[in-house]
Amino acid sequence: MGEVIDKVYKPHVGEIHNQDLDYIYEKDNYEKDTSDTNAASISFLFTYNDKCIAFLGDAHAEDIIDDDNEILTKAHIDFVKLPHHGSPYNVSEELIKFLGCSKFIISTKQTVEKKTIARIVHAVDKCTIYCNYAWFSRNSYFTNNDKEKYIKTGKLIMKELIRDEFWKIGDEND
Template identity: 35%
Template sequence: MALNIKALPANHGDCFVIEDTSDGYILVVDCGLKITYQNHLRKIVQKADTLILTHIDEDHILGAIPLIESIPESFKLGDIYFNSPELLKYKVSSGNISVRQAKQIDQLLLDKGINCLGLISEQNLNLTSNLKLHIISPRNCDLLELNKSKFDEDSKSANISSNNSFNNVMELSKQKDSYLSISSDLVNACSIAFILNYKDKKMLYLADAHPEIIADYIESLGYNEKNKLIVDIVKLSHHGSYKNISDRLVSFISCDTFWISTNGGKSRSKHPGPSTLAKLATKVDRNKNCVLTFLFNYSIEEIESRNGCLMTCEDKQTYKVVLKEQNEVVWL
């Protein structure tokens, strides 16, 4: 009996497969791009008891199109949770904010007779006797604002390029927070983020969520700088973007392992941001562990060859940080 958590290669996107081996229950969170499904997802699972599409960015939902098209011949689907255009009546757009593709998913689900459900903060999903999710975001007020939004044909998701100038960890950690306002980053602010509970283990899964929405909710649960939320893993928001982290959020968390899903990004979008790693290396409570570990589902060498050094060997030694290529975690 164990929980297997896999971060599949999804290029610059996300696709996580979580299996409770006690009964074979499979939770899939996001589907990356179409090639993510074709080259990876369909080769390791042929069903999802629950599928969560966290938000409408292309690098999270495009892989769901061939997945749904293959139902029921090649893939079996139970419940799907997606704050979709059909639920929220988004306007049509193109670009990285993939409303058109999300509408295609809506139509496919309708054609297949599959009901789609939404998720908002404070909901609980009891998936198995040991596997439970507590939903942190989106807030209903942000979904309402998203519903009012008017995407045009040139809509793009917020730029998440990493800070290009590289300094040492201490200098980077002192940089002011750079997160966008919620109103200017509404699609990501409406990401489905959650606390995953398995037996005595916890994972904070942040999708592309806004750091202050997460911090507000964690604080509402009674956590703060003195009484921190203790988790075993944090799946960092927006592939480790420096625009999706805040000092306040970091101060509320106690964790020694942070997971980053990315191949380094695409075009001018580069991730993770070195300042994200620096803030965590210097400021996060490590829950009594002296070593802080960053897990990557792609080659660190390839990411650094594209984007530059993430952290010097001297800083890794000074701050006891390990950068590790690992795409699977098993909890017993």
């Protein structure tokens, strides 16, 4: 039935959202970003009150993982602002594993392609994704199977940050 719906329903991001995260992960074939503009993007670590956030701009996953990247290799990263609004062309499973972090920030008003979320939940045991908009609550983004396996078990926590809440994300309850 899902394949029939897929042929009719085409979300604006070119991703099929009515499929389970596991199905999307099984069919996933990472394609890297080839944009020269994004390759020139600035990434940096920001540390404040013993918390370290990696701001990855629009960088290519492969450039972040680069063997010569001693700063990221040695850093303990508490939060990662995912590159290019969480684009699956900039977020590989290898990148998620390399960063060794389970708290992610996605800054976008648009719906994020589900490939990105599928890669995250398969790369870490438990994760929290902070968003500046609740795009994940629209259009039945998560299937019933996704909700049972990931949301209800706490393996995936999705949070919309509203104004001052961002500064609370370092609390032990998050």
